[in-house]
Amino acid sequence: MNLEEAKAKLEEFDQAHVLNYYDELSESEKEELLSQIKETDLSVLKKLDELKTPKKRGRFSPLKTVQLSDIENRKKEFYDIGSDAIKNGKTCALLLAGGMGTRLGSDDPKGMYNIGETKDVFIFQRIVENLLDVVNETGTWIRLFVMTSEKNHEKTVDFFEKKNYFGYKKDKVLFFKQSMAPACDREGKVYLEKKNRISTSPNGNAGWYSSMIRAGYDKIMKDEGIEWINIFAVDNVLQRICDPCFIGATIDADVSVGAKVVKKAAPDEKVGVICLEDGKPSIVEYYEVSQEMMDEKDENGEPAYNFGVILNYLFRVKDLDAVTDDKMPLHVVEKKIPFLNENGETVRPETENGYKFEQLVLDMIHELGTCLPYEVIREKEFAPIKNKTGVDSVESAKELCKKNGIEL
Ligand code: UTP
Numbered sequence: 001m002n003l004e005e006a007k008a009k010l011e012e013f014d015q016a017h018v019l020n021y022y023d024e025l026s027e028s029e030k031e032e033l034l035s036q037i038k039e040t041d042l043s044v045l046k047k048l049d050e051l052k053t054p055k056k057r058g059r060f061s062p063l064k065t066v067q068l069s070d071i072e073n074r075k076k077e078f079y080d081i082g083s084d085a086i087k088n089g090k091t092c093a094l095l096l097a098g099g100m101g102t103r104l105g106s107d108d109p110k111g112m113y114n115i116g117e118t119k120d121v122f123i124f125q126r127i128v129e130n131l132l133d134v135v136n137e138t139g140t141w142i143r144l145f146v147m148t149s150e151k152n153h154e155k156t157v158d159f160f161e162k163k164n165y166f167g168y169k170k171d172k173v174l175f176f177k178q179s180m181a182p183a184c185d186r187e188g189k190v191y192l193e194k195k196n197r198i199s200t201s202p203n204g205n206a207g208w209y210s211s212m213i214r215a216g217y218d219k220i221m222k223d224e225g226i227e228w229i230n231i232f233a234v235d236n237v238l239q240r241i242c243d244p245c246f247i248g249a250t251i252d253a254d255v256s257v258g259a260k261v262v263k264k265a266a267p268d269e270k271v272g273v274i275c276l277e278d279g280k281p282s283i284v285e286y287y288e289v290s291q292e293m294m295d296e297k298d299e300n301g302e303p304a305y306n307f308g309v310i311l312n313y314l315f316r317v318k319d320l321d322a323v324t325d326d327k328m329p330l331h332v333v334e335k336k337i338p339f340l341n342e343n344g345e346t347v348r349p350e351t352e353n354g355y356k357f358e359q360l361v362l363d364m365i366h367e368l369g370t371c372l373p374y375e376v377i378r379e380k381e382f383a384p385i386k387n388k389t390g391v392d393s394v395e396s397a398k399e400l401c402k403k404n405g406i407e408l
Pocket of ligand 1 (some may be wrong): 100103232234311386
C-alpha cells in the first residue's frame with residue numbers, strides 16, 4: 001500500500017491522525033506503518049456505537065448438566081469411549097495463550113508466571129504436567145496446539161524451547177499466532193502504540209479457529225484424523241486436559257461441544273452461567289442473571305441455573321465451519337490501552353481509557369446449537385489465576401494446588 005492509498009483508507013474510517021508522525025519516520029518505519037494500515041480491519045471502528053449498545057437477550061431456560069453422580073454411574077463407559085478416542089488420535093488439545101493478562105500485570109506471557117515457592121513451577125509447566133498425566137495414562141502423545149499473539153509469540157516459543165517443552169514431545173507441539181484488532185479511544189479513534197504503529201490487541205478467545213485455519217493447521221488436523229479439540233485457558237493451573245471421561249461423555253451425547261462446568265459457589269457468583277437462550281445453548285453473564293432465575297429450582301429442588309463455565313470446551317471439528325470469525329458477533333471491551341500522547345511519549349493509563357474488540361468463545365457455543373455441560377469438582381479442577389491477590393489470584397490458586405498435593 002502506498003501513502004496515497006493509506007490516506008484514502010484512513011480518511012474513509014476517520015482515522016487520518018494515524019499519519020501524524022509519518023514525516024518523522026525512517027523509510028523502513030514508514031513501510032511498517034503502511035503495511036499495518038493495509039492489514040488492519042478498521043471497519044470495526046465505525047460500528048463502535050452499535051456494538052456498545054447491549055444486545056437484547058432471548059428467553060432463558062435451564063440446560064441439563066451431566067452432574068457428578070451421573071458421571072460416577074457411567075464412569076467406566078465414558079472413560080472407555082474417551083480413552084479409545086485418544087488412543088486413536090482423534091483428540092487434540094489447544095491452549096489459548098493469546099491473551100494479554102493485564103489483570104496479572106506481568107510483561108511476560110501469563111504462562112511464564114512462576115507460582116513456585118521452593119522451586120520453579122511455571123503456569124505453562126502446570127498445564128503440560130496436567131496433559132502429561134493423560135499421555136502417560138493412555139500411552140499416547142496428544143497433539144498440542146498453542147495459540148499466542150504477536151505480542152507474546154516469540155517469548156512463549158522461546159520459553160518452551162528453553163524449558164525443553166516441560167517434558168512434552170517437541171514435535172507434538174505447534175504454535176500459531178491469533179489475529180489482532182485495533183484498539184481505540186472512547187471516540188473511536190485508534191490509538192498509536194508507537195509513531196509507526198497502530199495500537200492493536202488480540203481479537204478475543206474465539207479467534208482460535210480462524211487463526212488456526214490461517215496457519216494451515218486445519219490441514220494438519222485433517223491429516224492426523226483429529227475429530228475433537230479440547231480448548232482451554234492458560235490460567236487454570238488445575239484443569240484436566242483431554243480428560244477421557246469428559247471426552248467420552250461428549251462423544252456419547254452426540255453434541256457439537258462439551259463444556260466443563262462447576263457448581264456455582266453462590267447464586268450471585270461472578271461466573272458465566274450455562275443455560276438455553278431461545279432453545280440454543282448460551283452463557284449468560286452473572287449480571288444478566290435475574291433474581292427470578294436465581295430463585296428457580298429444578299425437579300430435585302436444586303437451583304435451575306447452577307453451573308458456571310470454566311473455559312474448558314471440547315469442540316467437534318466437523319461442525320466448526322459454522323463459527324469462523326466472519327460469522328461471529330463482535331464485543332467491545334473497556335481496557336487500559338497504552339498510547340502515545342501529543343508529545344509523542346508513551347502513556348500507560350491507570351484506568352480504562354478505551355476499547356478493544358473481541359470475539360468470544362461463548363458465542364461459538366450458541367452458534368453451534370448443541371452442548372453438553374459436564375460437571376467437575378471445583379476444588380480439584382478450577383484454580384484460575386486472573387489477579388495477583390484476592391479472588392481468582394496467584395494466592396488462591398497456590399492454596400488449591402497445595403490442597404491437591406501439588407508441590408510448589
Ligand atoms: P481472559 O479473559 O482472562 O483475558 O482470557 P486475558 O487477556 O488473558 O487477561 P486480562 O483480562 O487482560 O487480565 C481467558 C483465556 O483466553 C485467552 C487467554 O490467554 C486466557 O487463556 N485469550 C484471551 C486469548 O487466547 N486471546 C484473546 O484475545 C483473549
